[in-house]
Amino acid sequence: TDEEILAQRPVFRAAFGGVLDLPQPVVAAVHGFALGGGCEFALSADLIVADETAVFGLPEVSVGLVPGGGGTQLALRRLGPGRAADLVLTGRRLGVDEALEYGLADRKVPAGTARGEALAIAGTIAGNSPVAVRAAKRALRLGGGVSLEAGLDLEENAWRTVAFSADRREGIAAFTEKRKPIWPS
Structure with missing residues (x-):
C-alpha cells in the first residue's frame, strides 16, 4: 500500500x-x-x-x-x-x-x-593503519563532489590527521625494522 x-x-x-x-x-x-x-x-x-x-x-x-x-x-x-x-x-x-x-x-x-x-x-x-585508512576513505568520499582545490584541502586534512599519529610512527619503525606494524589505534 x-x-x-x-x-x-x-x-x-x-x-x-x-x-x-x-x-x-x-x-x-x-x-x-x-x-x-x-x-x-x-x-x-x-x-x-x-x-x-x-x-x-x-x-x-x-x-x-x-x-x-x-x-x-x-x-x-x-x-x-x-x-x-x-x-x-x-x-x-x-x-x-x-x-x-x-x-x-x-x-x-x-x-x-x-x-x-x-x-x-x-x-x-x-592490515593497514586504521587511522590512515579512515582518513583516506573520508578524503575519497568527501572529495568526489567538490572542486579540485577543496579536494586537495580534504587531502591535506587527512594527511595532517595521520602525519603526527602513533600509527605513522609505528609504520615507519616497522618499515625500518623490516617487520609488520602493530598498529596502536
Missing part, C-alpha cells in the same frame, strides 16, 4: 546511509543479480568485486519508480553523467564485463569466488 511503501523509506534510507557513513572501507561481493537495491548496496561500497555471473542494474523506472537507495547519486558519482543516465533511465542490465568497463565493478573474478576475493581485499585493507 502507499502507507507501507512510505513507512519503509526511513528504514531504507538508514540502511543505505549506514553503509555510506561507515568510517571503515566496505568491499562488496557480487555473485549473480545485483538489481535495484542490490545494485545500490554495491554502489554504497568503496570497492566492488564481481564474479563472472554478476549482473547489475537499476531497473526501477521499468516498474514506475526511481532508485531510492542512493542509486541516482551514487551511479552519477561512480560512473559519470552519461553512463549513470544510461543505467538509470533505461533500466537495462549490465553483465560483469560491461560493468567493469562502466566502472560499476572494480575487479572481476571467477564464478563463485567474489566473496573470498572481497574478504581477501578487506583483510589487506585491515
